[in-house]
Structures are given as C-alpha cells and as structure tokens.
Amino acid sequence: MQFGIAGAGFSGAVMARELAQAGHQVTVHESRGHVGGNCHTERDPDTGIMVHRYGPHIFHTGNERVWKYINDFGTMQPYNHRVFSTIGGKVYSLPVNLLTINQLFGRTLDPEQARDFISEQSDSSITDPRNFEEQALSMMGRPLYETFFLGYTRKQWGLEPTQIPASVLRRLPLRFTYEDSYFAHPYQAIPREGYTAIVERMLDDPRIEVHLSSPFDPDQHDRFDHTIWTGPLDAWFGHRFGRLGYRTLDFEEIRAEGDLQGCAVMNYGDLDVPFTRISEHKHFAPWEQHDKTVAFREFSRLAGEDDIPYYPVRLAQDKSLLQTYLDAAGQEPRVTFAGRLGTYRYLDMDVTIADALDAANIMQRAIRARDRIPALLAQE
Structure with missing residues (x-):
C-alpha cells in the first residue's frame, strides 16, 4: 500500500x-x-549547545x-531532571517535596510530621474535586497551592484554576521525602x-x-x-465546526558568558513576572562543557490561527x-x-x-x- x-x-x-x-x-x-x-x-552555531528549539x-x-x-x-544519555521555582524573591525545590514544605513554612518536619501537617492544611470537605483549584486544596491546602500553583497556572493556561480540569494537577506528585527528581519513571x-x-x-x-x-x-x-x-x-x-483551543509558546532568547542560573529550568510563579520559566539549555546535557550559555524565557498564550499549537486546552x-x-x-x-x-x-x-x-x-x-x-x- x-x-x-x-x-x-x-x-x-x-x-x-x-x-x-x-x-x-x-x-x-x-x-x-x-x-x-x-x-x-x-546545535547552536555560536556556542555549540544542543538547543531544544x-x-x-x-x-x-x-x-x-x-x-x-x-x-x-x-x-539515550541518562538525565535526572530537576526543577526550581523563584517566588517572592526566594528559590524553592519542585515538585513539592519535604524540602519545599520545610522551606515555605520555616519548619524542620520529618516525613510523618509533614504528612500530618499537610493533612491539617488540606480541605477534607472536598471529596470529589471538580477542577484544578479544588484538587489542589484537597491535596495540599491553600498555602502551598497559592504559592506554587495559582500564579503559575494562570500564566501557563491563561485561565482561572477553577476553569481547568482536576486531572491536570493529579499528574504532579506531592512528596514527603527529600526526593526532588521531577519524574519518577525508571528510564x-x-x-x-x-x-x-x-x-x-x-x-x-x-x-x-x-x-x-x-x-x-x-x-x-x-x-x-x-x-x-x-x-x-x-x-x-x-x-468547519469551529476552532479547538490550543496553547502556544513564545520564547525570548538570553545569551551570556558562563552559567546563567545554575539549573536547567527555573519556574517563576509570581503573577507580576510575565514569563512562566527560564530554560538554560546546556544543563540538559551535563555531559558536555560550554563556556557560554543560551537560555529562553517562556511565555504562554492562546494559539492564534497562524501559531504553532503546543498542547490542547x-x-x-x-x-x-x-x-x-x-x-x-x-x-x-x-x-x-x-x-x-x-x-x-x-x-x-x-x-x-x-x-x-x-x-x-x-x-x-x-x-x-x-x-x-x-x-x-x-x-x-
């Protein structure tokens, strides 16, 4: 055929x-x-860095x-992805783990203490979360939700969290150990x-x-x-029946000598920061050495007719x-x-x-x- x-x-x-x-x-x-x-x-012609375009x-x-x-x-080169977030002038570890909890609340909780503490923060009255916000409140409580997810989610989706399906948050882990790998898969x-x-x-x-x-x-x-x-x-x-909703991304390039931020991805959860994150691409290949760096600020918006669609709404x-x-x-x-x-x-x-x-x-x-x-x- x-x-x-x-x-x-x-x-x-x-x-x-x-x-x-x-x-x-x-x-x-x-x-x-x-x-x-x-x-x-x-490969970026100036720096030799492998860029995820x-x-x-x-x-x-x-x-x-x-x-x-x-x-x-x-x-396939083994790579352990780690993400950090700058919020209110402080840097935190993501996804939310025991270090993040202790950082935000100024505590030195052990795993069981942290689990009990977050259980107290969570809204137990929400038994069947209908949207992203309800899922967050039932899962982790308001302080963690408002610090790490409210502003970032509004920027990423261009919507209120109450308009976003609960399933979006269910994919993200909440850990009560100091494990900070972003993904849990074996490969x-x-x-x-x-x-x-x-x-x-x-x-x-x-x-x-x-x-x-x-x-x-x-x-x-x-x-x-x-x-x-x-x-x-x-x-x-x-x-012919109308346009399905997609999000697209705009990128603002940053070039510098040395190391810009010391990690591959830094999220920015504050609403007054217009971009969602900065990705520094040489950190996606830690087996390589580069004197210069290339990074991109990332802006999310609704895709127009001539834009590249990235993901469905x-x-x-x-x-x-x-x-x-x-x-x-x-x-x-x-x-x-x-x-x-x-x-x-x-x-x-x-x-x-x-x-x-x-x-x-x-x-x-x-x-x-x-x-x-x-x-x-x-x-x-």
Whole structure:
C-alpha cells in the first residue's frame, strides 16, 4: 500500500518506520523545514549547545517496549531532571517535596510530621474535586497551592484554576521525602545527539520519502491508499465546526558568558513576572562543557490561527466541540488521525511512541484481514 503521512514528529516518524519495515511505501509531508516536530533539537552555531528549539523535552518512561525501541535509533544519555521555582524573591525545590514544605513554612518536619501537617492544611470537605483549584486544596491546602500553583497556572493556561480540569494537577506528585527528581519513571534520558537525529534515523528507510517545507493538503489525500494525519484534528476539516483551543509558546532568547542560573529550568510563579520559566539549555546535557550559555524565557498564550499549537486546552466547551470532530473523523474514508494534535490529547513522548507502535500494528492487522483501517485508534 501507499501511505501518506502528514507530519514528521514522533507519531508520523514511528508509524512511517513501522509501515515501511512491513513493506509499504510511505510519503511524509512536513510543513516545517526539519523533522522532529516540537521535539526538534539543533546545535547552536555560536556556542555549540544542543538547543531544544520549541522548549525542553525530557524523555521519561516506564514502558520497556518504548525504551528499547527509542534506543535502537540513538544513544539515550541518562538525565535526572530537576526543577526550581523563584517566588517572592526566594528559590524553592519542585515538585513539592519535604524540602519545599520545610522551606515555605520555616519548619524542620520529618516525613510523618509533614504528612500530618499537610493533612491539617488540606480541605477534607472536598471529596470529589471538580477542577484544578479544588484538587489542589484537597491535596495540599491553600498555602502551598497559592504559592506554587495559582500564579503559575494562570500564566501557563491563561485561565482561572477553577476553569481547568482536576486531572491536570493529579499528574504532579506531592512528596514527603527529600526526593526532588521531577519524574519518577525508571528510564529518564535525553538523546546524546538530540531528538532530531533520532527521528531522522527512524525515517531513514528506502521505502520512506520525506518532503520538508511541504504541508500536506487534505484535499489531495486521494493520491494515497491511506492517509495518516498528525496535524490538528480540526484543521483536517478546515475548522468547519469551529476552532479547538490550543496553547502556544513564545520564547525570548538570553545569551551570556558562563552559567546563567545554575539549573536547567527555573519556574517563576509570581503573577507580576510575565514569563512562566527560564530554560538554560546546556544543563540538559551535563555531559558536555560550554563556556557560554543560551537560555529562553517562556511565555504562554492562546494559539492564534497562524501559531504553532503546543498542547490542547480541553475545557468543557472544547470537549463538546471535540466530540463533534471525533464523530466526523470516524466517518472519514481512508484516513487515520494520530498523535497529540490529531487526537487532541496531551501526550508525553513515550505515550506518543507507544500509541504510534500500536496504531501501526492495528493497521497491518487490518490490511492482512482486508478490513477497513480505523480512523481513530486511541482516545481518552
């Protein structure tokens, strides 16, 4: 079969690889001038630092299959991600852990004392949190919530925490030890040669043809036996039912000698600071040495028509509109929707790869059985 794939991020690249290895011809169209999607990395010509061009990406997973798969395409260098936050002129450790609690409250609590103390702070009357704020108040109480999450969340989402689903906060840990690793997965790494090199190797197959700076036109998908769309779900339909909400990011570059902040990521939770965080990219490769530094202030806002969408908002009204698009997608002939944008889900890289591997397997089984390939292969 001849497959057409819109997008050369992880979803498109993994599916292209798997289908090509199964003997199919694959044509990938990528609107940008590089592969890798928002995970794209490149060497800064002045400093030699590996820059995560669309914001930092840390690979973390507990999925053995995905871990083995990505290691087939490059060296994954172990990396333990740590995040700090500047609030009210003080620096704290994140995610919230025993050090953070003792710092904020000026205590020397041990784990059990801290657990009891936060239990007293928490709002036990909230048994079924309906939104981000209620989840925070029931989980940690008002002081921790207002210090570390209220201002940052307003800036990151452009919304009041009462408008954001409780599930957003449930992904973040609350620890009663001094463990300050941001992620808890057993495998945490960054590719030694960057993510773009990984994706380039995935696409390095004689049955795969890649066209850069070449947007995929949905009106021409009949050129292929089957199309895989990893762009925004609503864009496939020309936004005919309305636009789904996405957030986008703006970056302000900082260049300096030496070390700017001494860590990879520093959050800024105060509302009077307009950016959400500063990422200093040489710290994402501590195995390298650089005399100069490159960092980026990060500003979050609602994506406009011409902006790069980073992640879905998924408010109540978006979920209603999403269902309309999902119903329409299910009726599309010879098209499969995949990836973070194509399924309108917030996916980490490992889940993106796992979904793509599963999707490719489902497609191949359908082809062998002469069944219709499903339009939607995964959805929350």
